[in-house]
Amino acid sequence: MTTKPKAKKFRIRRGETAGSGVATPPPADKAAPTPAAQKAQSIDEIRQEGLTGRQLRMARRVAQKNGIAATSDFDAVRQLRMSGIDPFQQSTILELVAPKGGTDAPGAAKGDATPKDRVQLPQTVPQKGDNLPSTERVAAPDNRAAEILAIQRDIAKRRRRKLALLGMRLSIFVFLPTFLVGWYYMVIATPMYATNSEFVIQQAESGQAAGGLGGLFQGTSMATQQDSIAVQSYLESRAAMVRLDEEHGFKAHFSDDAIDPIQRLDPASTNEAAFKVYSDHVNISYDPTEGIVRMEVIAADPATSQTFSNALIGYAEEQVDQLTQRPRDAAMAGARENYQNAEDRRTAALEELLRIQQEFAVIDVTGETGALTAQISALEQQRQQLQLSLSERLNVASPNQAQVDALRGQIDNIGTLIDELRNQMTATDDGTSLAVRNTELRLAEENYQFQTLQVQAALTQMEAAQIEANRQVRYLSLGVEPVAPDEPTYPRAFENTILAFLVFAGAYLMLSITSSILREQVTS
Secondary structure, rough: OOHHHHOOOOOOOHHHHOOOOOOOOOOOOOOOHHHHHHHHHHHHHHHHOOOOOOHHHHHHHHHOOOOOOOOOOHHHHHHHHHOOOOOOOOOOOOHHHHOOOOOOOOOOOOOOOOOOOOOOOOOOOOOOOOOOOOOOOOOOOHHHHHHHHHHHHHHHHHHHHHHHHHHHHHHHHHHHHHHHHHHHHHHHHHOEEEEEEEEEEEEEOOOOOOOOHHHHOOOOOOOHHHHHHHHHHOOOOOOHHHHHHHHHHHHHHHOOOOOOOOOOOOOOOHHHHHHHHHHHHHHEEEEEOOOEEEEEEOOOOOHHHHHHHHHHHHHHHHHHHHHHHHHHHHHHHHHHHHHHHHHHHHHHHHHHHHHHHHHHOOOOOHHHHHHHHHHHHHHHHHHHHHHHEEEEHHHOOOOHHHHHHHHHHHHHHHHHHHHHHHHHHHHOOOOOOHHHHHHHHHHHHHHHHHHHHHHHHHHHHHHHHHHHHHHEEEEEEEEOOOOOOOOEEHHHHHHHHHHHHHHHHHHHHHHHHHHHHHHHHHHH
């Protein structure tokens, strides 16, 4: 009966794979315990070793691989140690490859081969002789210093080449254009003279303050803001340029041969080309906070600059008058028409009153009626007195018949006179009564009085319209009068040269960054 040889024990350090080719013995301080000590170990002692969870899981996997039934992780460690198997052995896929002709030990686990029989990939094939690295390519110290110096020189050469290319690019794209711009402004550019002026558009103050929101903005720049913007737009328009050319020869001035070719205007140029020059040489701005319009007129000589400035200010004044002329004329035309109609109606009423008075031959029907009424009243009183006297005469025992007949005659005469006067008030020879005449005359008088009141109201309305029209008047007030300069204002050679340098440098920087990004995207 043959005895089963015990499987050889190998302990692999933590972090070293099982297929390293050589089994390293465990360190002296962590040497595997002897079989007797392993048998004497208990689960409590294993717990006191302070094993980590990873080590316990590794031990459970090794126990399952070797067919050991363990009740717990600590029991798996105990049984593996009793079997002479490292519980923390790391298995690799190379252990699954069995060598040809290899036999498992009787007591060994499946797939556990001796270090001699294991197949380790990749393997190095030992060569005969010395296996030391060659010294043929190891340079001597002098050669190494020469190579380092050559590398440094090459780096310096490449740096100089890149700096030269950078300098050439900067010279072509930045310095040369800047030099040309500065040379133009300092040598070639024609001196230009600028005349500055400031004016404000004001509104006439009315006697009484305007009501509503108009009273809030009255006297401020908000009241004339639209007018100022309209004047600014007109002065910047082609119409102002055409008028300035017709009256003061704008095109002829800027077509002079004394002006440099860049600023010179072609004598046969169109109005569009002239308007571009006009826009560059006439600068107008409006400040809404202060309501001031600032104007700068640039020309090749001071006198012409002042002349152009005065002409444009005159155009602005005419434009201000035109802006308010139509509303003022419309308001005054309505008021005048209303007043004239009222006057015509009053004249017609007066003529009607005169016609009635001439037709009836009565100047004052009311006074005549009053006089007749007074006469009738006086006759009535006289008749009453005579009737009282007659009654007294008849009350005596023997009245005097002659006196009684005389009193009766007087009473009858007074009654007849009263009837005549009443008939005169109610009817005339031509069939019209005095009452009808009185009514017609009174209506004519009332109509005349009403038309007189209408004329007075129309006159008041016309005066109010006149006041409102005066309030709508705008006028231009000069704050800074145009004065011809004695020194050229443009060109500003130094400032323009610095600005050109910044523009060219910024453009070159943006182009270089863009090209670098595109090159990196293409080569990546």
